[in-house]
Amino acid sequence: MSTPTTVGDRSAGKPIHETNPVLTIDHVSIDYLAQRTVHAVKDVSLTLGRGEILGLAGESGCGKSTLAYAINRLLKPPAVVSSGTISFHSREGYSIDLGALQGEELRQFRWDRISMVFQGAMNSLNPVISIQAQLEDVFSTHRPELSKKERREKCGELLERVGVDRSRLKSFPHELSGGMRQRVMIAMAMALDPQVMIMDEPTTALDVVVQREILREITRLRAELGFAVIFITHDLPLLLEISDRIAVMKEGEIVELGQALDVYTKPQHEYTKRLLASFPSLTGDRGDFARGTHGKGTDA
Numbered sequence: 001m002s003t004p005t006t007v008g009d010r011s012a013g014k015p016i017h018e019t020n021p022v023l024t025i026d027h028v029s030i031d032y033l034a035q036r037t038v039h040a041v042k043d044v045s046l047t048l049g050r051g052e053i054l055g056l057a058g059e060s061g062c063g064k065s066t067l068a069y070a071i072n073r074l075l076k077p078p079a080v081v082s083s084g085t086i087s088f089h090s091r092e093g094y095s096i097d098l099g100a101l102q103g104e105e106l107r108q109f110r111w112d113r114i115s116m117v118f119q120g121a122m123n124s125l126n127p128v129i130s131i132q133a134q135l136e137d138v139f140s141t142h143r144p145e146l147s148k149k150e151r152r153e154k155c156g157e158l159l160e161r162v163g164v165d166r167s168r169l170k171s172f173p174h175e176l177s178g179g180m181r182q183r184v185m186i187a188m189a190m191a192l193d194p195q196v197m198i199m200d201e202p203t204t205a206l207d208v209v210v211q212r213e214i215l216r217e218i219t220r221l222r223a224e225l226g227f228a229v230i231f232i233t234h235d236l237p238l239l240l241e242i243s244d245r246i247a248v249m250k251e252g253e254i255v256e257l258g259q260a261l262d263v264y265t266k267p268q269h270e271y272t273k274r275l276l277a278s279f280p281s282l283t284g285d286r287g288d289f290a291r292g293t294h295g296k297g298t299d300a
């Protein structure tokens, strides 16, 4: 089990992403070499602190998913990383250039160190295989040394960790609600105790109450286990609730990056102001409510 890390760790008053980074994205550009070349990500630089929740906001098509896929080395042609590097910094103190990983090394790295909850993930569970078999698959692939009994025990623990009773292991995906299926996907992403989780619109398809419960769960687990999260969504109010910092992306570029509260109260870029204004709930009573719950379960 990992040593819990909190975003409250500070050294000489510096923020965690400066003193203890887990991921560095350095001048990354990504193009789609389609009929017309699309410059989807343009010269993006970001550092993610260990245990930090970084929100990545921006309208559809601004390049959020492309960046997320690049971090997980999941981009496929015609996408190419045309410049820049992405480095992972281990707890043990060494750095890995993700672009240089190949074959078995890449397979071992992915999911183990950085995992991902995909957009619409809850619909990607295999409908004819039980939850138990799908969770166990992660362990048999990445932890072959575990006995069947140990694997089963871990699957039960995982489900309970995300608030689903272990009796559900026997269920098939269609027997679970959308919220439960999404929790299963989050459990799967947490299975190997990764240090970074990329969550791409993880709660978008869910109703607001279930969305809130899952967000609360994510912040609680982050505090308990110490993983960092890049949380991607177009829903800025939601990010204000859970993020330590927020990056705002527009047409492939990060146009604003700051503490969540600063982005909310003192937006610098015109686009951020427009994005905030497009959520009327932020300016009324609901907006106060949204801010009031920020950082619950965290020391942000």
Ligand SMILES: Nc1ncnc2c1ncn2[C@@H]1O[C@H](COP(=O)(O)OP(=O)(O)OP(=O)(O)O)[C@@H](O)[C@H]1O
Pocket: 032, 034, 038, 040, 058, 059, 060, 061, 062, 063, 064, 065, 066, 067, 078, 234
């Ligand atoms: N396979 C592809 N071929 C060509 N262009 C693509 C491809 N995939 C994405 N793009 C383009 O790259 C840009 C960034 O897309 P991306 O999906 O990363 O945005 P996004 O912000 O994640 O949007 P959404 O929230 O809708 O998923 C868009 O202009 C998109 O049209």
